[in-house]
Structures are given as C-alpha cells and as structure tokens.
Amino acid sequence: MKKVFLFALSLTLLLSLTACGGGSSTTNGEVNVYNWGEYIDEDLLEEFEEETGIKVNYTTYSDNESMYSTLKNGSAEYDVIIPSDYMISRLIEEDMLETIDFDNVPNFANIDDDYKNLDYDPTNEYSVPYMWGVVGIVYNTTMVDYTPTSWDVLWDEDLSGQILMFDNSRDAIGIALKSLGYSYNTTDEAEIIEAVDKLIEQKPLVQAYVMDQIFDKMEAGEAAVGPYYAGDAITMISENPDLAFVFPEEGSNYYVDAMCIPKGAANKENAEAFINFMCEPEVMAANAEEIYYSTPSSAAKELLEDELKDSDIAYPAQEVMDKAEVYVNLPQTVLDLYDEEWIRLKAA
C-alpha cells in the first residue's frame, strides 16, 4: 500500500512539475482568447507569444449565440472575445463587457473612422473592430445551372438535398425574413413566425444545418448551395474553382465583428495587449490574407495583395452595401421568441 501511495505521490509531483515546466517558459501570464472557428491566422498567435511572452489559450465557438451561452453559464473565463455587432450591444446592455483602456491600445488609431462609434457601441468604449463582411450565397456552378440572384435559390426544389443552411437562429431566421421582404430586425411576432414557417417548409430540401462544416461540404461538391460569410466564401472558392458567390438582390446582412473584453476578465491588460497587437497594420493584413475577411483599416488594406484588395466579394460594390442591413440587438421578449421558434424548426 505504501508503494501505491508513494507511486501516486511521485506521479502527482511529476505531473505538477511538468505543468509548471510548461508554464514557466512564458513569464508574462496568459490571455484566453475565444474566437469564431476558422477566423484567425494561427501563426499570429505564436508571433504574439514571442513578441510579448504572454501565452495565448485559444478556443473557438461556432456562432454568437453559443458564445453568449458559454459566457453566461459561467463555465469559462475569457479575456478576449470577438462577437458581432448585435451581440456586442446585447452584451453591453447586460453589463457583460469591460470598458477598454484605449491608452493600452494605441494601434486603435489604425482603424478607419468609418468603423468607430458604430451603433452597437456608440461611444466606442467596449470594442475594437476586427473584421467586417456581408452575407451572401455560395453555390457550385456545376450543380446549379443558373446564376442565383435571390435567396429563393435556397428554396429551389430542384436542389433538394443539396441545400445547406445556417445553423444559428439569427442568420437563418434573418434570411427567411429578408426573402419575405421584412427587416432583419423586425420585432413583429407574426413576421418572425411566418419566417420560421418558411424555414420549416424549406427543411425537407435541406441537406444539413451547418456552420464551419460548410467549408468541407462546399469544397468537396457535397452540396450545391448555401449561405455564408463573404470572407469564407473566398476561401472556399480558392479551394474549389467551381464555386461562386453572389449577394442576393433582396439585400443581405452587413456585419462588423469586434474584439471585446468580458466583464471580470482575469487578464485585462494582456487582453488589451492582444487587441493592440491585432491592430498593427501588418498583422491585420496578414490576418486578412489568411481568412479573406474585410479589414476595417485602410492602412492594412494597402498592404494586401491586389487580387484580394480588388475583390468584389471582400469589398463589395456600393449598391450591395446600400441594400445591406446591420443586425441590431432585439428586445428580450423577441430573443425568447427566437429561441422557441428555433427549436420549433429544429424539432419539426
């Protein structure tokens, strides 16, 4: 028995030693970054670690709503999160964000004024823009024999079993609202229910509800059409040249994702150092080159390769932008309705 105890004890010691050994190489603490999947050039994380000696614990989420749940259920501690506009205003409203000390983020000057003081954070105390983009439709030109111009292609019965759909309530219900001619931000219960009815009508045609799984499915020709974010569409097209991307004529969603610090973050200064690092023009450019999303900084845009800089998908024409609508945060009763209706769709 003694031997067992000794063995256990030495094992514990050994393990705690290795744990310390891992930690001691980075003396400046750590920063817990929580980001969308496929949404950063991971080499930049190492670069940041080398530059500052701060260890990055990097984890990902698939959509704003699950990020919110994880924050809310208190199971995790993060220092930097990168939600979208409407989610940021929800987090501000619920007092879930720290104000950022902009003295620690001098690189904020590199962000264009167009992306400062936006509606979701009017006084710009809580957020630093990360990337922006517009939602559109990715389709496989060998499988869809016309050029889709409308969200209706997602309801095309000829494509039954080949259609992918967003696996998060805001984007999916939003598309149905838009194709019915309503606003993304409607608070009218009847309109939202009508939209979900339309999604239930679509369900038999849908192959799968996806988030980042769409990359594999579209690239491999597993599905013909699906809505996704513009930057990711460029990634998919670069992997499979048969793919194409359009902005539907009904209008679409224009989003800004920004870096924020959740309330009570344990490493607030490290978080600010990280945010500052991500705002260096070279870093922003390298990041944009990797994930193809649109950068909110002209200084960074100048550093991009011409092909990306001139891309109509990453930097859409003015008429697309005119028709694009930003999500705003919805009142709690509507959010509850969204949750209920979303489950009604998934359970249908």
Place this chain on the structure above:
Amino acid sequence: MRKNGFFARLGLILTMIFLYAPIVVLIVFSFNSSKSRTVWTGFSLQWYVELFDDSRILSALATTLEVSVLAMVFSTVLGTMAAIGFYNMRKRPRTVCMAINNIPMTNADIITGVSLMLLFVFAIGAFNSTLGQLTGVTLKLGFATLLLAHITFDIPYVILSVLPKLNQCDPNIEEAALDLGATPWQAFLKVVLPEIQPGVLNGAIMAFTMSVDDFVISYFTAGSSTSTLAMEVYSMTRKRISPEINALSTLMFVVVLSLLAIVNIRSARQEKAAAARAAKLQGKG
C-alpha cells in the same frame, strides 16, 4: 461443444466487417496525400507530421493522460476503501450506499455532466463573490473540476470490481492473522489486499479507460482553458476536417491493439502456467 453452421459463421464475419470497415477507412485515408477523405491520391505521411506539430492536440493528449492517471489513482484508493467499508456495513445502509453508487453509472452521461457543471458553477460563483473577493482569488472551471468529475464517475467502477472479490474472501483468514498478532493494518496488507488485488487492478484499469474515453462529462466540466483529446476531436469535427484526425485515430488504434495483445498474451501464458502447475500438483497427489 456443437459447432456453428455456415450462416452463423457468415453472421459473425459480417458483424466483424461492420465493426471494422469504418476503422479501416480511417486508417487508409490517414496515409492519403491530399485532404480528401474519399479519393485516394497517393501515399504520404504528411498528416502524421502535422499531427505532431499540432500543439493543441498534443496538449490535449497530455491533459487527457494527466486527468486519467490522477483520476485512476484517487478513485482506486477511495473506491477500494469504500468497497471495504460497504462490505462491512449492515444490509440496510449498504443497500442505500450501493443505490447511490449506481447513480452515476445508470444515469445518462449528459445528466451527470450537466448536474456537475451546475454544482461547480454554483460553488465557484459563491466562492468568488464572498471569500474570493476578500482574498483576491478567482476560481474557474478547469483541470481541478475536470478531475473531480472524473473521480466521481470512476469510483463506482472500482467499487463494482472490488466488491465481488471481497465477497469471495474468507473472513476467517483475516481473523486468523489478527489472532496470530498481526495489527489490523498488517492483516489488511498481508492478507486482504493480496486476495482482492485482481479486483483492485481491474477497477484501476476500468477507471483509466472510462476517463480516457469520456467526452460528454468533460465537455460540461472542463471550462475554457482545459481541453481533453475527446473534446478536441469534437471541436475538430465541427470545423474544417483535417486528416490529422485520421492519423490520430490510427495511432490510438495501434496503441490499443498492442496493449490488448500484450495483456492477452500474458494472461494466456499465465493460464497455461497455472494449468501446468495444477497438473503437477495433481500428479503429486
């Protein structure tokens, strides 16, 4: 012993194909030279190279081994103690204890996971808003909560494999040892422990396996900065899939295969040796 007919053999073979076809596919495509999981484009070891370059997977592997070994040690000690305690209880309290002990095993994993998460979040919240504020310590979900959860679901398996061995023990032997002047501790070490040792060992192995294999309970109790291999695999399947997963599966399969082979060859040998010894003894008699 009557032998199986043609259909029975065929059924067995088909079942084996069903069980192994997916694994064969995984292994074959771990050597594919392109990212495709369905089209063979040539032999390459690049996914293995990338796997060993992937610091996230490696650290998840380390976490998995650490938590499994620690949970195994703690649950084996606690579980063996508890089994001895239960064995010496009167019938009624023992029935109650065994019923509670069975809960984590019969309950769905997701319920164990969710309930433990509620407990941890509740306790941590209570601590952080009172004692934590006084002392400046903030707790969070992480390795410690993961370990507590693993010990909790491991112990019942240890108890279940130790108890039957205790039931087989002859209580008179221990009494004899005590009568002959052994201290209770000596009697335990020299008499009881060797008797129940196979059960303890079996329980330890089971606890370790359960810990390595667990996904659901870890998913709910590990928090943000700790990730086990199973959690890492899950998050990988939710993103763009890299054949690194195939490489990982292949390696795990090979490790398990060799472990099982070693264990079985050893036990087969021991059985043979035991049979030979028995034959000799009988010869003597």
Place this chain on the structure above:
Amino acid sequence: MKKKYLAIPYVVWMAIFVIVPLCLVVGYSLVNPEGQLTLENFKALTQYWTVFATSFRLAIIATAVCLLIGYPIAYWISREGPGVKRIAMIAMMLPMWMNFLLRTYAWMSLLENTGIINTLLANLGVFKLINAVFGTELTYFPMINTPGAVVLGMVYNYLPFMILPIYTVIDKIDTRVIEAAEDLGANGVQVFRKIIFPLSLPGVLSGITMVFIPSVSTFAISKLLGGGMTLLLGDLIEMQFYGNAYNPYLGSAISLVMMVIVLICMAVMNHFGEGEEGAVYF
C-alpha cells in the same frame, strides 16, 4: 478499527458530487431566470414533446436493432471453441477502446453523398443500372444527415454493449443443463426456448439498458451524422447550456424529465427480470 468507517470519505464524496448536483438540477428546474419559484419550465416542456418522441423512437429502434444483431452474435460466439471466443471478444472490444467520436467520425466519410460507399456504387455502375431500369436520375443515395444515419451511428457505437453482457451470461450456462435437456428428448429449438433464452434474460436486460440510455441521451452522434436535421433530447439539453438558446432552467427541467422517464423504463424492465445485480461491466 471499525472497517465500515473506511467508507466515510466516499459517502461524503457521493453526497457532494452525486446527491447535491441532482438536487441542483431539481432546484434549477423549479425556478425562472429571475429566481422565482415556478412550474413554467415544465409547462414549456409540452411544446417539445416531438423531441422526446423522436429521441425515444430512434433510441428504441437502435436498441431493437442491436438486440436483433447482438443476440445471435453473442449466441454464436458462445458456441465457438475457446480460441475463437477469445479472439472474437477482443475483436468486439477493440473498437470500444477508441473514442466514440472517432468511430462516429469514420462513418461520415463512408456515408456522404460523395463518400466512399456512394463512390464505390457509382464505380460499380449500380446507379447506371438503377437509372436504366427505373428511369430515375440517381447519382447517389442520400444517407448522411438522415435519421437513419443517426440510428446507424448508435448501433455502431453501442452494439458491443449489447453483445458482451449477453455473451457473458450465455457462456456461463452450465452445459450439463443443456445436455440433461437433450437427454430428456428436447430438440434444438426447445433447448433454446426453454433453457438458453430464459437463462440469458439478465444479460439481455443489461444489454438493453446499456444501449438504450446512451442512445436516448446522445448529442454528439446526432450532430455528426444527423447534420442538425434531427433534434434529440441530448441536443436540446446541450442547446440550453452551450448552444443557441441559453436557458439552464429549462435545460434542467428537460434533464429531470428525461431521467425520470428512463428510470421508470428501467424499473419496469427490471421488474420483469429480477436479480440482474451481477450485470456485466468491463
């Protein structure tokens, strides 16, 4: 030294980590986000009855399929010689030692529209043949992201949990009992019906338990193979804690109801098969 006191640490442990968490689940299911006592969560459950129905339906199908395949397999293995038995058992258990997520993931490549099975069938000209005969325009069989795929995932993952307990019980049946029956003039069918099957019931019951419970509560299998098209109870619960609809109070209520239903099912089953205390664990 009273040896029963050795159990004290674990009894305390069980109180903290088994009893209290379950009480918390009950507590959470009885309050609303504002912390007031309410039965709203259980009322809200009624609108999710289809999810309960789907979960139980798929889990029952998966359990039935496992039993239909697993019983004969266990029976056949028990009739083999010791060498084949040992190898068959190892072969059964080997996949179980790999993480179930990896095993489920393996099926994705097989079942996809452009996956291995469909590619193979296309190369063999199966689709051409079908199209010529039936005048259809098939290029693949849709298999992934269907409820069928989810059931397949359950069967694949949990089949060994059915085979092993049944096998262990059948294997322990005293051959002398069978021989006695034969000597008394029973034929093969009668031996099976009157002796082997009744004696193997405890194994069947623990097999059913071990397949049904994980099946009814899974959320990973339905996510991987169901493509988000089939919402199961596990998904619904996970969604309330980590997913699209944050509501741990409702999540607790769903967990509680699921637990109670499963417990009732198990109690009913065990009522029919007394004394399976010594069920097989490995």
